[in-house]
Amino acid sequence: MKPELRDGGTITAYCPDCEGRTNFTPVGAKIEIEGRFGHFNSTYHQLWYSLHQCVGCKRGGLSAIFTNGGYQSAYLRFFYPFFRETLALPSSVPKDIEAEFREAERCASFGANRAASAMFRSALEKTLKANGYVRQGGKLRDLESKIDEAANDGIITDARRRRAHEEVRVLGNDVLHDEWREVKDEEVELAHLYTQRILEDFYDDRETVVKKLIELGRLTKKDGDNETSSSITDTGYDDDGRGASHP
Numbered sequence: 322m323k324p325e326l327r328d329g330g331t332i333t334a335y336c337p338d339c340e341g342r343t344n345f346t347p348v349g350a351k352i353e354i355e356g357r358f359g360h361f362n363s364t365y366h367q368l369w370y371s372l373h374q375c376v377g378c379k380r381g382g383l384s385a386i387f388t389n390g391g392y393q394s395a396y397l398r399f400f401y402p403f404f405r406e407t408l409a410l411p412s413s414v415p416k417d418i419e420a421e422f423r424e425a426e427r428c429a430s431f432g433a434n435r436a437a438s439a440m441f442r443s444a445l446e447k448t449l450k451a452n453g454y455v456r457q458g459g460k461l462r463d464l465e466s467k468i469d470e471a472a473n474d475g476i477i478t479d480a481r482r483r484r485a486h487e488e489v490r491v492l493g494n495d496v497l498h499d500e501w502r503e504v505k506d507e508e509v510e511l512a513h514l515y516t517q518r519i520l521e522d523f524y525d526d527r528e529t530v531v532k533k534l535i536e537l538g539r540l541t542k543k544d545g546d547n548e549t550s551s552s553i554t555d556t557g558y559d560d561d562g563r564g565a566s567h568p
């Protein structure tokens with residue numbers, strides 16, 4: 322849950338030391354800057370920086386608030402310590418894919434929504450590659466066909482296939498290939514959720530999925546054995562060829 326600004330300037334937010342949601346009360350004088358500050362369609366004429374303190378553990382925090390003179394209808398631009406929304410991943414998810422997923426979460430935690438979208442797309446593509454959805458001749462050259470093939474194989478459901486396209490792939494492509502646009506929090510939240518769901522599809526019941534992938538010829542028996550003895554050695558580098566489009 323995102324930090325929330327309350328009347329009087331208290332901020333309810335996740336405290337990493339208390340490991341839970343607490344109140345951070347404002348402490349001392351704030352820095353007030355006059356100017357013109359915009360967020361989406363709203364304009365504010367002051368920027369306030371304030372120090373805060375957690376009522377539980379006493380640790381410090383820092384807020385930046387766009388305002389027109391009070392806390393009501395002010396906009397909390399950021400609050401430190403950053404809150405990081407993390408989702409649980411199955412323990413068998415390879416380390417490189419988990420690292421990609423966690424980095425996407427870190428980007429999202431401080432509002433780097435475009436970077437987060439690109440990283441979730443990357444985590445999805447690496448997942449498919451690690452499971453044998455790699456280019457085969459002229460086939461499976463792009464993420465679109467990899468997702469479709471995983472659905473055709475029955476590893477992901479048709480509903481999930483649609484979400485993978487709509488919430489993760491297309492959003493990531495928009496960021497990487499289209500004109501700049503603001504990516505909203507809700508878009509990143511959906512990409513986050515569906516990337517995690519797909520990781521669960523592939524790794525929750527890993528043994529069964531590996532068996533199926535071997536039957537389908539996506540993975541070899543050796544891949545399966547390697548996986549149980551060590552992690553997958555996918556370096557995460559794009560083996561699709563440089564300059565390939567990402568439809």
Ligand SMILES: [Zn+2]
Nearest residue numbers: 336339375378
């Ligand atoms: Zn605390």
